[in-house]
Amino acid sequence: MSDTVPRLGKDLVGLEDLTAGQILQILDTAEPFKEISERRIKKVPVLRGKTIVNLFFEASTRTRVSFEFAEKRLSADTVNISSTGSSVVKGETLVDTARNLEAMRIDMVVMRHGSSGSARFLAERIPSNVINAGDGWHEHPTQGLLDLLTIRDHMGRLDGLKVCIVGDIRHSRVARSNIYGLRSLGAEVAVCGPRTLLPPMMEELGCHVFPHIDEAIEWADVLNVLRLQLERMEAGYVPSLREYNRIWGVTSKKLDAAPRDLLILHPGPMNRGVEIDSDVADGPHSVILNQVTNGVAIRMAVLYLLAGGQPEKAEAAKQGAET
């Protein structure tokens, strides 16, 4: 076996840091992991003896459970820590929390945190592998990867595809990870949403900007519809949920005007009737639940690729590796 494939580093902080080759390596590694979740005994021993801490400073069900399933199906030992009910509420700093965990001899940390940049901050300060499960408005790389995998599964390719991300781009780590990953693999990316929720200089990232959903629907092969966080309305970014739905909501009526069938993604949790209508979310072109299934496989692939390997020992072992 050759090691021509680029290795991932110690951590997975964001897709901005990865080459196209590294992203493809993760997607390709996820393929065989899909099958493990279909087995009667959904477990392989590859991470036996590894201790993984899921450190969640923000509420999350889907991502945390998905990571936990991935870890358990690879036979790792896992501990979950959420900010409520932990020493975090007593004022302990992030680094102190992590150092205390390291003192108990852990191998990996999966972290969700409200501050952009916190994943890199932590990764630079502890020797354990750090996987970013979402940091502020920065990145959510495993979500980006599972979106890429789901699109590739259904469209057969990413190169040359037209993908439009719809909704609150400004506050979205999912949008950022999607943009970096899709651009890196040769897809064309556009964003669509209210001006107040589009960050400036999207063109600099190589994105088209559509102020109107109708133009986006006419242009795109794939729509990735983001959740409109209800607090955005309270903060005055959008006038009302009904108006948001009327102008930017993805409805079957708007999709009927499209020149082709559009693949519909949504990272969840959905606000049905706000950013997406039920008949679209449950419709034949929705792959929202496929995203959830793929999420476990992607996280297994990332854990597997980061966990193994001490390059200095690898060379010495190569002669004996043949079986």
Add this chain to the structure above:
Amino acid sequence: MPSANRIHVMSESDVHRAVARMAREVVERNGGTEDLVLMGIHRRGTHIAAMIRSEIEQAEDVEIESGSIDITLYRDDLEVVGPRPIIGRSELPSCGVDDKCVVIVDDVAFTGRTVRGALNELGDWGRPKRILLCVLVDRGGRELPIHPDITGREVQVLEGQRVEVLVPELDDYLGVELIQTDTEGA
């Protein structure tokens, strides 16, 4: 292609003859073809398994269940060699492995660690009635108490040599060769 540091061990017809005999032995050991399942180990083992399968199917006029095992995730040396970039797909036969006579097929028997991984993986899939090990080449050098039940040929391998099974699907031709890996001479 054969070159100076490659020594020819088995030709295409040698392999065919060995496979035909191994196929007969598999049927004989099982007392027929009932409940027989062939599981090839990824990658070259699956090709040898396919050859044995078609031999049995022709001779006995039956259809044999088969599958494949990729033991990458069951290796005991992930820490040392690092993640293998390419993991193959394990395919369970449609009939499952419970109460079946499962024949693990690989190209080369060496340390026995691959077979240990395959045994563990099969154990996670179910409870076969019996498991047999069938290899085209036994090159010795076992590190575990594992021994093939059916062997195509035993090959003496000196230090600094490696044995390679070549199959048309991956290597353009069928055969077995010894390769001098230690060019300075052992």
